[in-house]
Amino acid sequence: MQKPYPILLDLSAKKVGVVGGGKVAARKIKGLLAAGADVTVVSPFLNDQIDADAVHWIQARYAKKYIRQMNLVFACTDDLAVNQQVKAEAAQFQLVNNTSNKHDSDFYNVAKIDTEHFMITISTNGVSPSAAKELKAEMVTWLTGQYPDERRSH
Ligand SMILES: C[C@@]1(CC(=O)O)c2cc3[nH]c(cc4nc(cc5[nH]c(cc(n2)[C@H]1CCC(=O)O)[C@@](C)(CC(=O)O)[C@@H]5CCC(=O)O)C(CC(=O)O)=C4CCC(=O)O)c(CCC(=O)O)c3CC(=O)O
Numbered sequence: 001m002q003k004p005y006p007i008l009l010d011l012s013a014k015k016v017g018v019v020g021g022g023k024v025a026a027r028k029i030k031g032l033l034a035a036g037a038d039v040t041v042v043s044p045f046l047n048d049q050i051d052a053d054a055v056h057w058i059q060a061r062y063a064k065k066y067i068r069q070m071n072l073v074f075a076c077t078d079d080l081a082v083n084q085q086v087k088a089e090a091a092q093f094q095l096v097n098n099t100s101n102k103h104d105s106d107f108y109n110v111a112k113i114d115t116e117h118f119m120i121t122i123s124t125n126g127v128s129p130s131a132a133k134e135l136k137a138e139m140v141t142w143l144t145g146q147y148p149d150e151r152r153s154h
């Protein structure tokens, strides 16, 4: 991304689409449900880490019609052509995260530390997600030393 614009979103009760129901989808869905989003998953199969009762599950292969209401869409299948298709077919109002191609995404997810007083988000602007995860771990250790009360969910 050339000039990313960072924001925090209120997704409570907002419809969010997730295409694919595997390991990566499971991680994204966990974060979305924690934010109170109304998640619809389009996928023939669901990973056992995804609670089918907590989402709307459309048990089908991707088709544009399933996500036409959603502002925010996560393309998480293991078929790169399908993820690309989700991005290519999106309307102007839809923001798509193609999880298999950072060069084909409208937004990236961030590593997050959520404490009593701060929400700290970490990004490498797509360069190295594992480096973001490592820096998060170091910052949690540092923060815990500075603010002993700040141990909430990370
Ligand atoms: C561009 C971005 C788009 C997006 O997903 O939003 C993206 C893309 C890709 N990730 C890949 C791999 C991994 N991603 C993780 C983990 C996380 N990835 C996250 C974000 C992002 N990942 C966005 C940019 C973030 C930034 O700017 O720093 C985090 C921060 C947040 C989250 O996922 O919610 C979360 C850590 C949060 C936490 O732990 O706290 C791990 C580690 C693990 O799973 O343990 C691995 C395996 C190890 C590795 O390769 O690093 C691949 C290669 C796929 C392949 O080639 O097979 C791509 C595709 C590509 O690079 O194009």
Ligand SMILES: NC(=O)C1=CN([C@@H]2O[C@H](COP(=O)(O)OP(=O)(O)OC[C@H]3O[C@@H](n4cnc5c(N)ncnc54)[C@H](O)[C@@H]3O)[C@@H](O)[C@H]2O)C=CC1
Binding pocket: 019, 020, 021, 022, 023, 024, 025, 042, 043, 044, 045, 046, 047, 060, 061, 062, 076, 077, 078, 079, 080, 082, 098, 099, 100, 129
């Ligand atoms: N952005 C990130 O954080 C990361 C992204 N990736 C990328 O994520 C992608 C998915 O990886 P995993 O979740 O590990 O794969 P996975 O194999 O666990 O899951 C793939 C899911 O896609 C579904 N699917 C396949 N074709 C579909 C279609 N036509 N329509 C709807 N659903 C369909 C399958 O049923 C399955 O649920 C890979 O392309 C990988 O490169 C991998 C690691 C991290």
